[in-house]
Amino acid sequence: MLRSVFGSFVAIWALMTGSGIAAEVPLNFVTLDPPVGLGAQEPSFFALTDGRVVMSWTEPDGDGFAVKMAIGDHMTWTEARTITSSEDLFINWADFPSITAFPDGTLAAHWLQEAGDGAYVYDVNIALSKDEGKSWSTPIVPHQDGTQSQHGFATLIPSSEDSLVSVWLDARAYKKELLASQSTGLPDAMQLRATQLTSDGILSEDVLVDAQTCTCCQTSAAVTGDGKILVAYRNRTDAEIRDISVVRFEDGQWSSSKIVHDDNWEISGCPVNGPAIAAMGQTAVVAWFTSADDIPAVKVAFSRNSGRDFDLPIRVDLGEAAGRVDALMLSETTALVTWVEWQDAGEVIFACQVRIGETCEKEEAVTVNTGDGSVNFPRMARTVDGVYLAWTQPALEGGGHPTGEATVRVVYAKY
Structure with a gap:
């Protein structure tokens, strides 16, 4: 594994709950050794119910790329298993594959497949595995418009024992004349669309969730304790205001x-x-992340009623935010938030514990990158006993692999 400019990771603080009493316990990240190779990039996590995590990433493979995965914990990992490999994968630093798991144990992975001659003509592909990634189903395309257009920035989230919801950004209405049944009446509209998929591969009809969104920002989803699915994304108005929206999926219907x-x-x-x-x-x-009034900032806001309303946000960055955020809940009152920020030392991944109604008391630098590339979009997962964090790790200046290739760095903190 390529080493960070810092040989160790600083402590961050998390909230550990038990019998209703909260106690602060320091989490010290240690480096893990997953089965990734040089050229690996864009990791994505999902926490399994048995305490392990499943991680996906991309790697060069011959004249193309492979989407790979492995399952592990802070002790051991399976071998790397190939989900798909092709010279026609759409590889992008910001729009990358992911993996999730149904409660029944079936894995679902998504990636982007080129689907035409245009620079941004690609489809979302989803494959299923019943044997922890040793074999995969024929790919399933969740959108059924049949247009040669951009379909990406997808999120997969389990919605029941044998079903998941898939959401993605869809350009079927972008610069196109469509049938009346498909048209939104909005010019150059990127849509947020969704469908459901069972662990047996049965796909429902895709539906329109929002008729006009920002064109190329990641989507994110979570499930509340009462089973509601929340999807966060960057919206877009006719006046080019691009703030963050949330929609809820409950009782089979999408909210406004x-x-x-x-x-x-x-x-x-x-x-x-x-x-x-x-x-x-x-x-x-x-x-x-926002840069309203030309002030780059990372903000955090809580909802106490399953996403219906949100408190006023707090700002957590130190003034030079690049964004690329991730978040997880440590308890019902505390979140762990990560983001990327530029500092004199280089590109820094910061983490902070944020509690409802309080400011971020201490931002902690997890690692500093001085390599030739970027850490891109760090991703986290929380299991029953720890927190995992992964990112694309560029080669260090003057000390990397001769080709200057990156790899994936994974760290873990027990709590």
Whole structure:
């Protein structure tokens, strides 16, 4: 594994709950050794019910790329298993594959497959595995429009024992004349769409969730304690205001969108910087990047009623935020938030414990990157006994692999 410029990881603080009494316990991250190779990039996590995590990533493979996965914990990992390999995968630093698991143990992975001659013509593909990734089903395309257009920034979230919800950004209405049944009446509209998929591969009809969204920011989803699915994404108005919205899926229906906070960020292009949402019980948290009034900032807001309303946000960055956030709940009152920020030392991944109604008391630098590339979009997962964090690790200046290739770094903290 390539080493960070810092040989060790600083402590961050988390909230550990038991019998209703909260106690602060330091979490010290240690480096793990998952079965990734040079050139690996864009990790994504999902926490399994047995305490392990499943991680996906991409790696060069011959003249193309492979999407790979492995299952592990802080002690051991399976071998790397290939989900798909092709010269026609759409590989992008911001729009990358993910993996999740149904409660019945079936794995579901998504990736992007080129589907035409245009630079941004690609489809979401989803495959299922009943044997922990040793074999995979024929790919399933969740959108049924049949247009050669962009379909990406997908999120998969389990919704029941044998069903998941898939959401994605869909360009079927972007610069196209469509049938009346498909048209939204909005010019150049990127849509948020969704469908459901069972662990047996049965796909429902895809539906329109929001008729006009930002074009290329990541989506994020979480499940509340009462089973409601919350999806966070960057919205877009006719006046080019691109703030963060949340929609709820309950009783088989999608709600109207709810703006988390009126930052009023007016920007004529996509910032490629999506939100993160997490939930526990009736509490949800959203973290996001904004540069309203030309002030780059990372903000965090809580909802205490399953995403119907959000408290006023707090700002957690130190003034030079690049965004690329992630979030998870440590308890029903505390979230762990990560983001990327530029400092004199380099590109820094910061983490902070944020409690409802309080400010971020101490931002902690998890690692500093001085390599030739970027850490891109760090991702977290929380299991019953610890927190995992992974990112793309560039080669260090003057001390990396001769090709300058990156790999994936994974750290773990027990709590």
